[in-house]
Amino acid sequence: MKTFIALLKKEEMTLFTSPIAYVVMAVFLIVMGYTFTLTLFISHSPTLVHIFFQIYVLFLLIVPIITMRTIAEERRLRTLELLLTAPVTEAKVVFAKFVASMGLVVTLLLISGAYPLTLAFFGAPDWGPIYSGYVGLLLLGCTLVAIGLLTSSLVSNQVIAALLSMSLFLLLWIIDHFGWLLPDPFDAFVVNLSLLVHFTPFATGSVFLSDAGYFISMTLLGLFFCVRALARR
Amino acid sequence: MKQPDIVIADHLVKRYGSRLALRGVSFSIAEGEIIGLLGPNGSGKSTILRILTGYLPPSGGAIRVGGHDAWEHPLEIRRYVGYVPEDAPLYDVMRVGEFLRFMAEIKGVPADGISAAVASVCSKLDLWGVVKVTIGKLSRGYRQRVALAQALLNNPPLLVLDEPTNALDAYQVIGVRELIRGLAGKQTVIVASHVLTEIERLATRVMILRDGELLTADAMAERSEVPRLRLRIAGPLDAVLAMLRETDGVIRANAAAETDQNATGPHDFVAELRHPGVTEDVVRAVVSHGFGLLGLAEEKADLERVFLDLTQRATQAAAA
Numbered sequence: 001m002k003t004f005i006a007l008l009k010k011e012e013m014t015l016f017t018s019p020i021a022y023v024v025m026a027v028f029l030i031v032m033g034y035t036f037t038l039t040l041f042i043s044h045s046p047t048l049v050h051i052f053f054q055i056y057v058l059f060l061l062i063v064p065i066i067t068m069r070t071i072a073e074e075r076r077l078r079t080l081e082l083l084l085t086a087p088v089t090e091a092k093v094v095f096a097k098f099v100a101s102m103g104l105v106v107t108l109l110l111i112s113g114a115y116p117l118t119l120a121f122f123g124a125p126d127w128g129p130i131y132s133g134y135v136g137l138l139l140l141g142c143t144l145v146a147i148g149l150l151t152s153s154l155v156s157n158q159v160i161a162a163l164l165s166m167s168l169f170l171l172l173w174i175i176d177h178f179g180w181l182l183p184d185p186f187d188a189f190v191v192n193l194s195l196l197v198h199f200t201p202f203a204t205g206s207v208f209l210s211d212a213g214y215f216i217s218m219t220l221l222g223l224f225f226c227v228r229a230l231a232r233r
Numbered sequence: 234m235k236q237p238d239i240v241i242a243d244h245l246v247k248r249y250g251s252r253l254a255l256r257g258v259s260f261s262i263a264e265g266e267i268i269g270l271l272g273p274n275g276s277g278k279s280t281i282l283r284i285l286t287g288y289l290p291p292s293g294g295a296i297r298v299g300g301h302d303a304w305e306h307p308l309e310i311r312r313y314v315g316y317v318p319e320d321a322p323l324y325d326v327m328r329v330g331e332f333l334r335f336m337a338e339i340k341g342v343p344a345d346g347i348s349a350a351v352a353s354v355c356s357k358l359d360l361w362g363v364v365k366v367t368i369g370k371l372s373r374g375y376r377q378r379v380a381l382a383q384a385l386l387n388n389p390p391l392l393v394l395d396e397p398t399n400a401l402d403a404y405q406v407i408g409v410r411e412l413i414r415g416l417a418g419k420q421t422v423i424v425a426s427h428v429l430t431e432i433e434r435l436a437t438r439v440m441i442l443r444d445g446e447l448l449t450a451d452a453m454a455e456r457s458e459v460p461r462l463r464l465r466i467a468g469p470l471d472a473v474l475a476m477l478r479e480t481d482g483v484i485r486a487n488a489a490a491e492t493d494q495n496a497t498g499p500h501d502f503v504a505e506l507r508h509p510g511v512t513e514d515v516v517r518a519v520v521s522h523g524f525g526l527l528g529l530a531e532e533k534a535d536l537e538r539v540f541l542d543l544t545q546r547a548t549q550a551a552a553a
Contacts, residue, residue, distance in 0.1 A: 006338035010324070017326045078322035082383075085286040085318075086339045087311040 004092050011070075011100030020069070021104055024062050028108050031058060036115050046125035051115055052133040052203040056196075059105070059137070059144055060173060064165035066104050067148025068158040070097045071230070075156040080230075090230040094223060097149055105141035109134060129205030136202020139215035140195065144169060146222025153229040169195070236264035239299050239391060239421055240285065246293030247280050247445075254280045256445040257294065264390075265418045269436030270425040271452070271540060277445040278425040279319055282393050285423070286316045299390060312341065315384035319395040319425075321376045325369030329360060329379055332368055336383040354382035357412060373400035381409065392422045398431055410435055433536040441543055448543040455539050460506045463489065465528030466519060467499040473524055477504050480518045482511030487545070499527050503542070 015021050032054065039050045074080040083093060119125040144165075151164040172195045179190035191197060198211040240262035247255040255277045262268055270278050283289040284296055287307040296303045299313040324332055333354065337347045355361050358378040363371060368379065377400055384392060394413070398406045413422055413435055426432050432439055439452040449455055466473050470488060477486035488494055489501035504515060512531070519526045532538065 002344065003339050003341070006335055010327075010335055014324070014326060077325075078318060078320070079324055081283070081288055081318045082316075082322055082336075083339075085288050085311055085314065085316045086336065087308050087341055088339050089308065 003088055004096055007088065007092060007096035008099055011096050012103060015066075015100055015104060018069075020065060024065055024104065025108065025111065028058060028062065029111060032112055032115070036118075046119040046123035048115060048119070048125070048130055048133055049203055051112070052137060055109075055112060055137055056140060056199055056203070059140060060169040060195075061166065062108075063101075063105070063141065063144040063148050064151075064162040064169070066101050067145055067152050067165065068162035069152070070101060070149055071152040071226075072156050072158040072161040075153075076158075084230070090227045094149060094153075094227050094230060098145055098223060101145045101149070102141060105145060106138070109137055109141070126205070129203070132201075132205050132207050133203050135207065136199050136211075139202070139212060139219075140199055143195070143215045143218040143222065146219040146226070150222045150226040150229065153226045236266075238262060239264050240296070240423075242281075242285075242294070242296045244294035245281065245284060245291050245296060247277070247284065247289070248292040254445050255284075255291070258442070258445070258447045259294075260440060260447060260450045262421060262423065264421055267413065267417050267422045267424070267435060267437045269432035269439040270423060270442065271429065271432050271439055271536075272425075272427065272442035273544070274427060275444075276442040278427075278442055279395055280445075281442070282316070282395050282423065282425055286314050286393055287311055288316075312387070313389060313391055315387070315389035315392045317377075317380045317384045317392075317394045317397055320399065321373075321380035323368045323376060323379060326367065328365055328367055329371070330364040332379065333382060333386065337386045340387040342387050350386050350388075354385050357385065358382045359408070374402055374405050377401055378405070378409075381412075388420075390420060392416065392420055394422065394424045396426055397424060398426070398428070406431070429537050429540060439536060441540055443544050443547050446547065448547055449539070452536060452539045452543070455543075460509045460511075461532040461538075462504045462506060462512060462515060463528075463530045463532040464502045464504065464515070464519070464526065465499055466502060467525035467527055468522075470494055470500050472522075473500065473502065473519075476518055476522050476524070477502060477515065480511075480515055482507045482514055487542075499525070501528075503532065503538075 032051065035054045036051055043050075071080070074083065084090065116125060116130050147168055148165045151168065152158070152161040155161050155164065172193060174194075176191045176194035176197050179187050179194070182190055192214070198214045201208055201211055238261040240260075242258060242260050245255050245258040246253070258277070258281065270281065272278050280289065284291050285298060285303060287303045287310040290304045298310050301309040301313070303310050327335065330351065333351045334347055337350050342350050355364055358381055360375075360378060360382060363375055368376065371379065377397065381394070381397060384394070397413075398409055401409060410431075413424065416422055417437065424432065424435055438450075440450050441448045441452050474486060474488065477483055484505040484507055486502060486504040489503050492501040494500070506512065506515070509531075516526065516529065
């Protein structure tokens with residue numbers, strides 16, 4: 001545990017001493033502030049459904065920026081050699097990077113907490129969909145970070161790692177459109193790979209274990225393959 | 234009394250794609266030795282060290298460090314080995330003190346001993362002046378010293394140093410050399426370098442690598458084995474060589490590594506003799522064949538000579 005905390009502190013320090021974390025937060029605040037104000041003026045209803053979908057899209061673009069340097073940069077600068085010749089397991093290294101990246105994702109979600117508080121101040125929002133939306137975003141964040149770490153572990157160029165993550169996320173976003181074209185039983189399989197198909201119920205206030213299971217499975221798979229990629233060097 | 238072996242490498246093979254970086258390298262290292270791993274760039278030194286530290290898996294063969302298989306029990310190996318990679322990769326955003334504390338924590342130094350361990354390595358490597366400086370702002374010499382410091386933090390039985398004096402100034406090189414010599418007997422040290430003089434001054438045993446092959450596991454022993462003559466002879470190169478090789482008592486004769494074999498002028502030759510008395514027979518043979526003997530010296534084979542001979546022989550064998 002002591003080793004994990006040391007690794008986590010190092011990762012948090014690396015993340016928050018780089019300008020990336022602050023640029024990401026600034027972009028998030030600007031885009032979300034604009035969207036929140038606009039949808040509120042247009043809809044005049046105390047709901048965050050649109051906001052959740054907006055955050056969903058922003059996460060697809062922002063998470064690759066957060067995760068791109070986690071392992072690729074260590075590989076390029078060869079600090080990975082220093083880390084992996086110390087008595088720590090690859091799993092601990094990956095999990096520390098995962099928790100640290102999630103720290104920034106959770107920070108973004110906490111910042112966005114200003115929106116439901118604003119709604120509560122001026123109106124009476126339905127809290128059920130707001131809670132489920134945040135649970136969905138948290139699970140989505142976990143999945144995206146795990147996949148982002150995996151792509152970062154496969155290459156030593158952080159820009160390529162980011163592009164690879166974004167491409168994968170976009171594919172997983174729209175893959176259900178291809179699924180509808182396929183014959184049974186492939187259609188169901190491909191449709192169920194879609195991030196959006198599993199996120200939509202959370203954003204609209206319905207919580208299904210199958211959707212949570214999808215995000216948790218994808219997260220664990222991403223982390224598992226990331227550990228394998230590191231162990232394979 | 235011979236100390237027990239703490240590193241045993243058995244026919245190590247390493248492939249990077251289609252390139253063969255190590256070709257069945259076998260050696261053993263006894264406790265307390267200071268081993269110099271010498272070889273030209275790209276000879277496989279760093280690859281051996283990376284396999285030894287558990288960072289890279291071998292493609293074939295096996296290596297045991299401190300009784301553990303390096304790839305099957307990587308954590309035991311990592312606790313056993315302190316490693317300084319080439320060019321000292323460090324976390325540039327951290328301060329020196331922070332970095333050393335971090336490394337001590339992940340190396341499993343007990344919480345109440347971390348400050349003492351950091352203080353000890355800072356004193357040994359004279360780092361107190363930069364302990365609060367961000368690593369990214371350090372000179373290359375200081376970076377190298379910080380890299381050495383982190384390797385010493387948990388007092389590992391085996392220290393693996395890849396080009397540890399790179400980028401150090403003369404005083405720092407002497408300091409590091411003294412530090413490594415001071416560890417002799419207490420810790421086993423493996424130093425990889427392409428600087429012959431450095432290795433010669435440091436190591437108790439020198440291994441020479443070339444193109445992924447171990448040419449010798451003890452170059453020091455090779456250099457004292459046979460008397461050698463260096464001759465400067467005027468005459469056709471092939472004829473002189475044939476004459477030298479046919480002389481009784483001459484084990485081996487070659488054109489010296491630095492001689493230009495295409496030039497028409499006198500050439501330098503090196504002959505290894507069965508015993509010093511053969512010198513007279515060689516001189517007699519040169520004169521009787523009508524060649525001009527322009528120079529004769531008994532050559533004390535230093536490490537450079539052994540290195541050149543071994544690598545030259547390997548090149549000739551590969552060409553044949």
